Amino acid sequence: MKKRIAFALCMILMVLMLGACGTDPTTVDYNGKSYSDLQSEMDTNAGMVQSLAQLFKENKLTADTLPDDVKDQLTSSYGVTEAQIEAAAKWQDTLDEFGKMKKIEDDTFKVTKSGKTLTTDMTIKFAKKDVNFEVVYDYYSMDVTGISVDPIYTLGEKMEKAGLNTVISMAVVFAVLILISLLISCFKIFPYLEKKKAAKAAGQAPQQEETPAAAPAPAPVAAQTDDTELIAVIAAAIAASTGTSTSDFVVRSINRR
Template identity: 45%
Template sequence: MKKKILLILSMCLIMLGLAGCGEDPTKVDYNGYTYEQLKGACENTVTVLQEMSESEKASYLASGDEMLEHLVGRWDEAVKGVGDFVKLGEFTVTKSGKTLTCEQEIIFKDRPVLLTYVYTYHNMQLEDITVDAVQTLGEKMTNAALNTLMGMGVVFAVLILISLIINSFKYLSRFEKKGIEEKAAPAAKAPVAALPPAVEEAIAAQDDLELAAVVAAAIAASTGTSTDEFVVRSIKRRF
C-alpha cells in the first residue's frame, strides 16, 4: 500500500514538473510585463533603427546616452552586407536567475540579425541592448578553430620561454663559479729578473771586502792589535 502511495505521489510530482516546463511563455507575467509588451518593445526598436535618417543617427550618436550610442553603432556594424530587410523572425523570452533576456530575430536577405534586450528581473530595469549578425555554422567553426589555435600558440610560446629561462640558469651558474674562482686564485708573482754578470761580480767583490773587514776586526780584537798592523789578503771559503 505504501509503495502505491509513493508511486502516485511521484507521478503527480512528475506531472506538475512537466506542466511547469510546458508553460506557455505568452501567458506568463514577467514581473508586471506581458509577453506582448516585451515583444512590442523589441519590434519598435527594430522599426526605429530601420527608419532612422542620417540626421537622426547623428543626433542619437551625440545624445550622450551610452546605451543608445552603443545600440546605433552596433546596428550599423550588424547590418553591413546582410542584404535587404525581409521580415521579423522569432521572438523569445528567457528568464535565467535574476536576468530576463528578450531576443528578436530580424530576417534579412543574406543573413539574420539578432536584437537582444537584457533586463534585471526584480525591477525590470534595462541593462543592455545588443545587435549582432547571426553567424553561420561554418563561421562559428572557423572562429572556434582560430581561437583554439591562438590559445595553443600562446601556451606553446610560454612553454618555450620558460624552457629558455631554465636553460639559461646553467650559464649563469658557470659565470658565477668562474667569478668566484678568479677571486679565490692568488695573484701570480712577477718573475725576478736575472742580474747581469758584471753586476753580480761587483756585488761579490763588495761582499768579499766587507767580509775581509769583519775578519780583520775580529783578529785585531783577539790579538789586541790594530787593523793597521796587518792586511787580510784572501779568504778561503770551505763551503
C-alpha cells in the first residue's frame, strides 16, 4: 500500500513539473512584476544605457572618470542606476567594435529565473554583429544587480576563438619551456669559464726568478786590544811586591773576569 501511495505521489509531482515547464511566461507573476513590465523595463534600460553612452562619447568620459557631481545629478534627477552607468561603457565599446545600432528585436525578449536571480535578455542588432543585452535582477527585491552587453558569436566563431586561444596557450607554454632549457644549459658554461679564467691567470703570472739568498753578514770581529802596556804594569807590580826583577818571571796570559 505504501509503495502505491509513493508511486502516485511521484506521478503527481511529475505531472506538476511538466505543467510548470509548459507555463506561458507572459502569464507568470515575477514577484509582483508581469512579463510586459519586465519587457518595458528592458527597453527603458536599453534606451538609458544608449543615451549615457552618447553622453560619455560627446564629453570624452568613462564610468571611472565621470565626476561625482554629474553622477549624483544623474542618479537623483534622472533615476540613473550604477548598473546603467557601467553598462554605458560596454555599450560604447560595442559601438566602436561593431558599428551603429540598427534595431532592437523585441520578439527575442525572454525571462529566465534561476534561484534568487531573475534574468531578462534580448537581441540588439548592430551593423556588424548581433549583441545580447541582458538585465539581471535580485528576485526577492527585484532590484537590478547588473546589465551586460555581450556580442553573440556563432558556433564557428566560438570554435575559431577557442582554437586560437589553444594555439596561443601552447605557444606560450613551449616558449617558456625552451627558455627554461636554455637557462639550464647556460649553467654548464660557468665551470668552463671559471677554469679558463684560472688558466689564463696562471699563464699571465710573472715568473719570479729565484735570487740567491744574501750571504749572512760576517760576525764582527772583536777588536784585539793591545795588552803590552797592561802586561808591563802587572809585571812591575809583581816585581815590586816580591822584591825581584821583571826579568825573573814571564807573564804568559791574562784572564779577564
